[in-house]
Amino acid sequence: MRSAIAISLLALPLTALGAHQERAHRRRHAGLAHSPAYMRRSANYTLQNKFVGEDFLQWDFFDQSDPTDGLVHYLDADAATSAGLATVDCNNVTTLAVDANQTVASGGQRNSVRISSPQTYNSGLFIADFQAMPFGCGIWPAYWTVSINATWPDGGEIDVIEGVNLNTENQITLHSGPDCTLNNTTPTSGHVLGTQCASGPGDDAGCAYAQNDTRSFGAGFNQAGGGVFAHLWNSDGVTFWFFARDEIPQDIKSGNPDPSTWGEAAAIFPSTGCDISSHFYDHAIVLDTTICGDWAGPAYASSGCPGTCDSMVANGTNFLDAKWVINSISVFQ
Numbered sequence: 001m002r003s004a005i006a007i008s009l010l011a012l013p014l015t016a017l018g019a020h021q022e023r024a025h026r027r028r029h030a031g032l033a034h035s036p037a038y039m040r041r042s043a044n045y046t047l048q049n050k051f052v053g054e055d056f057l058q059w060d061f062f063d064q065s066d067p068t069d070g071l072v073h074y075l076d077a078d079a080a081t082s083a084g085l086a087t088v089d090c091n092n093v094t095t096l097a098v099d100a101n102q103t104v105a106s107g108g109q110r111n112s113v114r115i116s117s118p119q120t121y122n123s124g125l126f127i128a129d130f131q132a133m134p135f136g137c138g139i140w141p142a143y144w145t146v147s148i149n150a151t152w153p154d155g156g157e158i159d160v161i162e163g164v165n166l167n168t169e170n171q172i173t174l175h176s177g178p179d180c181t182l183n184n185t186t187p188t189s190g191h192v193l194g195t196q197c198a199s200g201p202g203d204d205a206g207c208a209y210a211q212n213d214t215r216s217f218g219a220g221f222n223q224a225g226g227g228v229f230a231h232l233w234n235s236d237g238v239t240f241w242f243f244a245r246d247e248i249p250q251d252i253k254s255g256n257p258d259p260s261t262w263g264e265a266a267a268i269f270p271s272t273g274c275d276i277s278s279h280f281y282d283h284a285i286v287l288d289t290t291i292c293g294d295w296a297g298p299a300y301a302s303s304g305c306p307g308t309c310d311s312m313v314a315n316g317t318n319f320l321d322a323k324w325v326i327n328s329i330s331v332f333q
């Protein structure tokens with residue numbers, strides 16, 4: 001089901017390939033603190049959930065075979081914690097790692113982790129603060145939300161962070177059922193890769209942007225000390241912002257986020273081209289790291305990485321820094 005797709009997209013290295021379908025069914029504020037109280041409240045978002053530290057260990061650990069055909073063995077919660085792949089440090093920072101110690105054959109499966117929130121959402125202002133993300137040859141990290149009960153692509157998928165191998169720009173993608181396109185006229189800092197959000201067998205690229213910011217993905221993100229990905233999902237559309245560590249607005253730091261002050265967005269998917277509410281619903285939040293599979297695999301040959309993706313799985317050294325280092329994920333309504 002995926003192979004034809006993968007081949008057709010080989011010629012388009014930056015085109016979205018990040019579907020996660022199940023195979024079986026398939027400016028900142030000037031001195032907020034000095035603003036009058038009514039201005040501080042103007043955004044009026046209320047914190048619904050803040051996930052930090054041990055909270056992530058209470059999420060659902062997906063332990064089935066990877067629906068995107070990655071060379072990973074996803075561990076359940078007990079195995080992941082005892083293997084040291086899901087840990088919390090004394091500062092409440094959560095790390096989700098790929099195993100880097102075990103011997104894995106070329107083309108074999110390396111232990112990894114994929115977790116999803118028990119909570120589901122139909123809208124929200126999502127603010128995710130990561131210190132680092134996994135990246136490197138063969139590595140395919142993703143932070144995304146997806147409808148938990150609908151048959152993909154019904155119910156939609158929102159990929160906030162995604163990329164493969166040595167990519168330097170984050171890709172933001174929406175996948176949906178029929179009749180949903182990207183129709184944006186507002187300037188964005190990211191550039192459009194594709195406008196057809198409707199996805200399915202044979203065409204699962206989705207509608208997508210790449211961020212014009214090498215701090216948004218991989219080595220550049222980690223070297224900048226990470227940062228914050230924020231997205232606002234409501235009936236008007238889905239809008240994304242990215243702030244590298246030293247550019248995080250004060251209103252986010254203080255827990256009173258006000259997107260109206262954040263300036264140009266990285267990506268905007270307005271409801272003019274897609275009835276967002278009927279195409280995106282009941283989403284859980286997901287974090288995973290897979291290896292090779294349907295995107296990093298076919299993209300490997302042109303990635304600048306040595307050898308083959310299969311051979312890289314066997315190279316434990318390659319996975320020493322393949323880690324999500326998570327400060328928190330907050331959801332406001």
Ligand SMILES: *[C@@H]1O[C@H](CO)[C@@H](O)[C@H](O)[C@H]1NC(C)=O
Pocket residue numbers: 041042044
């Ligand atoms: C903020 O939201 C609360 C709860 O929805 C509402 O009662 C209140 O009127 C809102 N305040 C403003 C300034 O919009």
Ligand SMILES: *[C@@H]1O[C@H](CO)[C@@H](O)[C@H](O)[C@H]1NC(C)=O
Pocket residue numbers: 052053054055092
């Ligand atoms: C650490 O995270 C837990 C939730 O997992 C929270 O209850 C606690 O307040 C946090 N501690 C600090 C110091 O932030």
Ligand SMILES: *[C@@H]1O[C@H](CO)[C@@H](O)[C@H](O)[C@H]1NC(C)=O
Pocket residue numbers: 083084085097098099100101
């Ligand atoms: C891998 O082994 C190193 C060195 O023995 C150890 O420090 C590290 O915690 C191990 N990592 C995992 C994920 O088990």
Ligand SMILES: *[C@@H]1O[C@H](CO)[C@@H](O)[C@H](O)[C@H]1NC(C)=O
Pocket residue numbers: 188189190191212
């Ligand atoms: C973003 O990158 C694309 C492709 O490299 C380029 O065409 C475009 O001009 C860039 N946009 C901005 C705002 O830098």
Ligand SMILES: *[C@@H]1O[C@H](CO)[C@@H](O)[C@H](O)[C@H]1NC(C)=O
Pocket residue numbers: 181183185272273274
């Ligand atoms: C795109 O949005 C504009 C309004 O901004 C609307 O007039 C137009 O019909 C939309 N096009 C599509 C294909 O949805």
Ligand SMILES: *[C@@H]1O[C@H](CO)[C@@H](O)[C@H](O)[C@H]1NC(C)=O
Pocket residue numbers: 120148149282
């Ligand atoms: C998803 O399906 C399960 C099992 O039928 C059900 O318990 C749960 O409430 C459903 N969740 C949503 C958001 O529809």
Ligand SMILES: *[C@@H]1O[C@H](CO)[C@@H](O)[C@H](O)[C@H]1NC(C)=O
Pocket residue numbers: 136137306307312315317318319
């Ligand atoms: C193994 O991975 C490391 C780290 O990515 C890399 O420097 C090295 O070249 C790799 N070795 C082989 C044989 O590919």
